[in-house]
Amino acid sequence: MKTKEVLVKVDNLKKHFPIYEGVIRRQVGAVKAVDGVSFEIFKGETLGLVGESGCGKSTTGRTLLMLHPPTDGSIQFKGQEITDKTGQEMRSIRPDMQMIFQDPHACLNPRMTVGSIIDEPLREHTNDSYEERLKLVQSLLELVGLNSSHTNRYPHEFSGGQRQRIGIARAIALKPEFIMCDEPIAALDVSIQAQVVNLLEELQEELGLTYLFISHDLSMVRHIADRVAVMYLGKIVELAEKDALYGEPQHPYTQALLSAVPVPDPLKEIDRERVILKGDVPSPANPPSGCRFHTRCPIANDKECVTIDPEWREVRPGHFAACHLID
Amino acid sequence: MQSVLEVNNLRTRFRTQDGTVYAVNGVSFSIDEGEMLGVVGESGSGKSVTMMSLLKLIPMPPGEIASGQAIFEGNDLLDMKPDELRQLRGHHIGFIFQDPMTSLNPVLTVGHQIMEPLRTHLGMTKQEAAARAIELLELVGIPMADQRLKDYPHQFSGGMRQRVVIAIALGCNPKLLIADEPTTALDVTIQAQIIDLIKRLQKEFGMAIVWISHDLGVVAGLADRVAVMYGGLIVEKADVRELYSNPQHPYTRGLLGSLPRLDGTDDKLVNIKGQPPNLRQEPTSCPFAPRCDFAFDRCTAENPLLEQVNNKGGGMHEVACWWDIDAEKPRYDQKS
Ligand SMILES: Nc1ncnc2c1ncn2[C@@H]1O[C@H](COP(=O)(O)OP(=O)(O)OP(=O)(O)O)[C@@H](O)[C@H]1O
Ligand SMILES: Nc1ncnc2c1ncn2[C@@H]1O[C@H](COP(=O)(O)OP(=O)(O)OP(=O)(O)O)[C@@H](O)[C@H]1O
Ligand code: SF4
Ligand code: SF4
Ligand SMILES: [Mg+2]
Ligand SMILES: [Mg+2]
Numbered sequence: 001m002k003t004k005e006v007l008v009k010v011d012n013l014k015k016h017f018p019i020y021e022g023v024i025r026r027q028v029g030a031v032k033a034v035d036g037v038s039f040e041i042f043k044g045e046t047l048g049l050v051g052e053s054g055c056g057k058s059t060t061g062r063t064l065l066m067l068h069p070p071t072d073g074s075i076q077f078k079g080q081e082i083t084d085k086t087g088q089e090m091r092s093i094r095p096d097m098q099m100i101f102q103d104p105h106a107c108l109n110p111r112m113t114v115g116s117i118i119d120e121p122l123r124e125h126t127n128d129s130y131e132e133r134l135k136l137v138q139s140l141l142e143l144v145g146l147n148s149s150h151t152n153r154y155p156h157e158f159s160g161g162q163r164q165r166i167g168i169a170r171a172i173a174l175k176p177e178f179i180m181c182d183e184p185i186a187a188l189d190v191s192i193q194a195q196v197v198n199l200l201e202e203l204q205e206e207l208g209l210t211y212l213f214i215s216h217d218l219s220m221v222r223h224i225a226d227r228v229a230v231m232y233l234g235k236i237v238e239l240a241e242k243d244a245l246y247g248e249p250q251h252p253y254t255q256a257l258l259s260a261v262p263v264p265d266p267l268k269e270i271d272r273e274r275v276i277l278k279g280d281v282p283s284p285a286n287p288p289s290g291c292r293f294h295t296r297c298p299i300a301n302d303k304e305c306v307t308i309d310p311e312w313r314e315v316r317p318g319h320f321a322a323c324h325l326i327d
Numbered sequence: 328m329q330s331v332l333e334v335n336n337l338r339t340r341f342r343t344q345d346g347t348v349y350a351v352n353g354v355s356f357s358i359d360e361g362e363m364l365g366v367v368g369e370s371g372s373g374k375s376v377t378m379m380s381l382l383k384l385i386p387m388p389p390g391e392i393a394s395g396q397a398i399f400e401g402n403d404l405l406d407m408k409p410d411e412l413r414q415l416r417g418h419h420i421g422f423i424f425q426d427p428m429t430s431l432n433p434v435l436t437v438g439h440q441i442m443e444p445l446r447t448h449l450g451m452t453k454q455e456a457a458a459r460a461i462e463l464l465e466l467v468g469i470p471m472a473d474q475r476l477k478d479y480p481h482q483f484s485g486g487m488r489q490r491v492v493i494a495i496a497l498g499c500n501p502k503l504l505i506a507d508e509p510t511t512a513l514d515v516t517i518q519a520q521i522i523d524l525i526k527r528l529q530k531e532f533g534m535a536i537v538w539i540s541h542d543l544g545v546v547a548g549l550a551d552r553v554a555v556m557y558g559g560l561i562v563e564k565a566d567v568r569e570l571y572s573n574p575q576h577p578y579t580r581g582l583l584g585s586l587p588r589l590d591g592t593d594d595k596l597v598n599i600k601g602q603p604p605n606l607r608q609e610p611t612s613c614p615f616a617p618r619c620d621f622a623f624d625r626c627t628a629e630n631p632l633l634e635q636v637n638n639k640g641g642g643m644h645e646v647a648c649w650w651d652i653d654a655e656k657p658r659y660d661q662k663s
Contacts (some may be wrong), residue, residue, distance in 0.1 A: 051515040159602045181629035189369040190541065191599035198596055216515070219544075223596065246591060252551045253531030260519035263589050265565045269548030277522050280484045307510035 004235055006079075007210050008041040008064065013073035015056075015063045019285060028323070030286045033059040035234035036073070037124060038312065043177070046204070046211040048225030048242070050218055050257070052281060055231040057214045061180045064212070065097050066090060077178070095125045095174035100167050102183035107132055108155040110161060114141075115151030118170045140169040144199060161192035165199065180280060182214045218261045222246050230254045233292045234284050240319040250321045252297050293323065299325060331535045332381075333357040339373075339380045339394035342388060348479070349606050350376040352559040354395075354527035355633070359502070361533045365550030365567070367543055367582075369603055373559040374539045375425075378505050382416050383409065401521050418448040421496030421534075425508040426645050427488035429479040430495070434564075436635055437464075437491050438476025441498055447500050463494040468526060486517035495526070499531060499565065507539045522549060543586060547571055552643070556605040560615030561633060575646040579618050613649070621650040 016030040041047045049057050063070050066082055071083055074194040075082050082093060101107050108117055115137050122133045140150035144165040155163055163183060171179055181200070183282045185193040197220065203209060215221050221228055222242055229239040230253065249255045256275040265271060277296045290307045294300040301324075304310075309324040339351040351373045358364045366374050379385045379405055381397045397404040399420070402485060404412065404663035416422060424430050432440060442462060451459065457476065464472035467490040480488055489509060499658045506525070510518040522545065542545050542621060546553055547567065554564040557575065563576040584597030601618040604610075613619070613626040626649055633645040636658075651658040 052516060069340065161602070188583060190543075191369060191585050192602075194596035195598050197587075198598060217587075218515070219587040219589045222589060222591050223593055242592060256516060256632075258589070260515040260550050261589055262518075262522075262542065263548045264543040264571065264583060264586055264663065266547045266571050269544075272548070274519055274523070276519055279518070280486055281514070 005043040007043040007077070008038045008212075009074075009076040010037050010040070010064060011038050011074040011076075013038070013060070013063060013075065014071040015059050015068070022222070029148065029285050032234050032287060034063060035284075037231075037234075037236045039229055039236060039239055041178070041212060042137075042226075043210055043222045043228040044204075044208055046213050046224055048221035048228040049212060049214045050221050051231035052214060052216065052257075054284065055280065055282070056234045057216075057231055057262070058182050060231070061099070061182050061212060061214050062252060065180055067098060095121070096177045096180070097306070098171040098174070099179070099180045099182065100164075100171050100184045104188045108166060110155055113152050113216070114166055114182040115300060117166060118151075118173055121170060121173050126260065129303060136173070139171075140173055141173075143203070144169045145195075159192075160188050161195055162198050164188060168196075168199065168203070172207065172209070175207065177208070178210045178212075179215070180212045183216070184213075185220065186217070193220070218246075218258065219263075230257065233281060235285050235322065237293065238319075238321040238322070240316075240321075244316070244319050246288055248316075250315050250319065250326050251323050252299055252325075253293050254321075256296075290321075295312060301325070330357040331334075331362075331399065333396075333398045334377075334381065335396040337377060337380060337397065338377050338393040339385065339390060339486055340393055341385075341390050343481075344546060345605055348592055349382060349609050350559050354559070354608055355563055356558075356561060356564065357539060358535045360502075360535055361529070362552065363538060365546035365553040366537060366539045366556060367541060367546055367553060369541060370558030371603055371606070372490060372556040374541075374556055375507055376559075377556070378422075378456070378507060378539065379392045381405075381505075382420065382422065386423070388445055389559075397521050405411065408557050408576045414448070415568040417444045417495075418499045421490050421499075421503050422503040423489075423496050423504070423506040425511055427485065427492045427512075430492045431488060433480055436477050436479055438478075439482070441476075441491070441495050444495065444498050460494075461499055466490070466497075466528070466661065467494045468520070469494075474502050486520065489521060490524070492526075493521070497528060497532065497534075501534055503535045503537070505537045505539075508541070509538075510545065511540065511542070518545070525549075529567065543582065544634070555582070558610060558619060559606060560610065560614060560647065562615065562647045564633065566642045569642060573644075575616075575644065576648050577650070578615050580652065581655045613647075622653065623650065623657070625649045 014036055015034040016032050018027045019029045022027045038059060045178055052055055062068060064075060069085055117148045118132050118137045118140055137151060141148045146165055186198050191228045213224055225242050228242050228245045229236045233254050249258055256277050259275045275298060279296055282295055288295050291310050293304045294305040304324045310324045312322045315326045333353050333638050337351055337354045341348040368374050375459060376385060378393055392405060395405055402662050437461055441505055445451045445456040447457055460476060461472045469475060469490055498621040510521050538549055550567050552566050553570045554561045563579045574583055581599040585599060587593050599618055602615045610630050611629060612630055616622045616626045631647045631649050633647045636644050636646050
C-alpha cells in the first residue's frame with residue numbers, strides 16, 4: 001500500500017467562460033465548463049479523468065495548472081494555495097507542474113530543432129551551461145526512446161508517435177512532480193498508443209511522477225490509472241479506485257458509459273447488456289435543473305432528480321458519487 | 328449465399344509532386360447479401376481509398392486506378408462512366424463518410440437532401456418523398472421529424488447529423504451500404520446509439536454492409552467477417568470469432584495485444600515496434616517485415632499472398648504471411 005500523501009487538492013473548482021452577444025459585446029450568459037469539482041491526487045498515482053466530448057476535462061486540467069484563472073474554488077499544490085499566486089510566484093512553481101497534449105504537432109514549434117525544443121524549459125528555468133544542457137537533452141531523448149543524435153532535426157521529420165515522445169521529453173526535462181496528460185494518445189495509431197503508454201508508465205516508475213491522465217478511452221484509462229473520475233457536463237459524478245469504478249460502477253451515467261464501450265471480443269460482445277442513453281448531451285451554457293444527468297438518466301424520477309442537485313458523497317469507502325438514488 | 332460485390336486485385340496510386348503513393352496494392356474481397364464485413368487497420372492502411380476507388384470517389388488526378396475489377400450485380404464498377412456511377416450511388420449503393428459534413432450540403436435543408444434522391448432515383452412526387460423523408464428520420468431516431476425537414480445541417484448535433492446521413496444513405500433501400508468510420512467522430516454513448524440503429528436497420532432491410540473502422544471493439548460486436556489491412560493490402564481475413572480467437576498474422580496478433588482490456592485483465596501492453604510503412608514503393612516484399620518479430624529471409628524477398636489456412640473452427644480464414652505462427656516454422660516449403 002502506498003502512503004497517501006496528497007500532491008494536488010482541488011476544492012469546488014469552477015471555470016465559467018462568458019458568452020457575449022451584440023455590437024457592444026454584452027455578456028448574455030456563461031458556458032459552465034467546470035462547475036464545482038473537488039478531488040485529490042495522491043503523490044505517485046495516476047488519476048484518470050474520463051467523460052464525453054465537451055464535459056470539461058481539458059478545462060479542469062488547464063485550470064488546475066493555472067493556465068487560465070479559475071472562476072471560483074481552491075487549488076492546492078503540495079499544500080500551497082496557488083489560485084492567489086502572482087505570475088512571478090507561479091514561475092517558481094511551474095517547473096514542477098508540466099503538461100502533455102493531444103496533438104504533438106500543434107505544441108512543437110516547427111521552426112525549432114528538437115534539441116532546442118527540449119532545451120527551452122532548461123534555458124528558462126536553470127542556470128546550467130550549454131554543454132550541461134546538451135548532455136541532459138541527449139539523455140532525455142534516449143530516455144524516451146529516441147536517437148540522441150537527432151537533436152538537430154525538426155519536428156516534421158518525425159512520426160506522430162515520435163513527436164509525442166519529444167513532447168514527453170520536454171515535459172520531464174525539469175524533473176517535474178506532476179504531469180497533466182490531456183489525451184496524449186488520442187491522435188496516435190493503436191500500435192503506437194501502446195508504445196507511448198508503456199513509456200509513460202516506465203517514466204512514472206523511474207522518476208516517481210504523478211499523472212492526471214485525461215482521456216475518453218475508458219479501456220486505456222483502466223490500464224494506466226490507479227483511481228478514476230468520471231465527468232458529465234462540468235461536474236464529477238463518480239470517483240473511485242479503478243477496479244471498484246469499473247467493477248461496481250454506482251452512478252447511472254458511469255454504468256451507461258461503461259456499457260457503451262465496445263470490447264474487442266466477439267464472444268463477449270454477443271451477450272453484453274447495453275444501456276442505450278436517449279438523446280444528446282445538453283449545453284453547458286444552460287445545464288438541466290436538479291441533477292444534470294436527469295434528461296438522459298434511465299432511472300431518473302420526477303421529484304428530487306429534477307429539482308435538487310445531488311450531493312457529492314462517499315457512497316462506499318473511498319468511492320464517491322453524486323446521485324440521489326444510490327443507497 | 329450470393330455475393331453482392333466482388334473486388335479483384337484493386338490497385339490505386341496517387342501521383343503526387345513528391346512521388347507516387349502506392350495506397351492500395353492488390354486488394355480482393357467479396358461480400359455476400361445481408362452480410363456485414365468489417366475492415367480494420369491503422370491510419371493510412373488504405374481502407375478509405377479502397378472503398379472510394381470502387382465508386383471513383385477519389386480525386387483523379389492525382390489518384391489513378393492501376394488495375395482491378397469490382398463486380399456489382401454483374402457489371403464492373405470500374406468500367407462505368409461517371410454518370411452511371413452517380414446513378415448507382417445513392418440508389419443501389421449507399422455511402423456514409425466519416426465526417427457527416429462531407430456528405431451534407433450546408434446550404435440545403437435536411438428535408439431537401441433526403442427527398443432529392445427519392446425523387447430522382449425512385450420517381451416519387453414531392454408529397455410522397457416528403458412522407459418518406461419523415462418516415463426515414465423517425466426510423467433513425469430523430470424526434471419531431473416532421474418539423475425538422477426545414478432545418479439545415481448546422482441545426483443538428485454531430486450524432487443527429489450522422490443519423491441524417493444514414494437516413495439519406497438508406498433512402499432508396501440500397502443493396503450495399505459502405506460506411507467509412509461512421510462513428511469515429513462520435514462519443515461512445517452516441518456511438519452505441521448509432522450501432523444499435525444500424526443493427527436494427529440491417530435486420531429490417533437486409534442490405535450488405537462494409538463497415539470501416541480502426542476500432543477493433545466496434546467491429547467485434549458488429550461484423551460477420553473481418554478484413555485486416557496493412558500497407559494497402561488485406562493481410563488477414565476471417566469469420567469474426569475466428570479472427571479474434573485465432574489470429575494468424577503477426578500484425579493482427581500485435582494489434583490485439585496492444586489493446587487494453589476494459590475488464591482490466593491486461594498487464595503490460597504489447598508494443599508493435601517501429602512505424603507504419605510509407606507506401607513510396609510498390610511492395611515487393613512483406614510490408615510488415617521491418618516491424619515483424621518473425622521475419623525471416625523469404626519475407627524480405629517475396630510478398631506473401633492471401634491464402635486459406637486450416638482453422639480449427641472450419642470456415643474461411645485467409646492470411647498473407649510466410650510464417651506459421653502456431654507451428655513456429657515457415658508456412659510453405661521454400662521455392663527451389
Ligand atoms: N476558451 C473557451 N472559451 C469558451 N468556451 C470554452 C473554452 N474552452 C472550452 N470551452 C467550452 O467548455 C466546455 C468544456 O470544454 P473542454 O474542452 O474542457 O471539454 P473536454 O471534456 O476536454 O472535451 P473533449 O473530449 O472534446 O476534449 C465546452 O462546452 C467548450 O466548448
Ligand atoms: N488525394 C491523395 N493524394 C495523395 N495521397 C493520398 C490521397 N488520398 C489518400 N492518400 C494516401 O493513401 C494512403 C491510404 O489512405 P486511406 O485514406 O485509404 O487510409 P485509411 O486506411 O482510410 O486511414 P484512416 O484510418 O486515417 O482513415 C495514405 O498513405 C494516404 O496518405
Ligand atoms: S440523481 Fe437521479 S437523475 Fe441523477 S443520476 Fe441519480 S437517478 Fe439519475
Ligand atoms: S511474411 Fe514474414 S515479415 Fe511478413 S508478417 Fe509473415 S513472418 Fe512477418
Ligand atoms: Mg479536451
Ligand atoms: Mg479512412
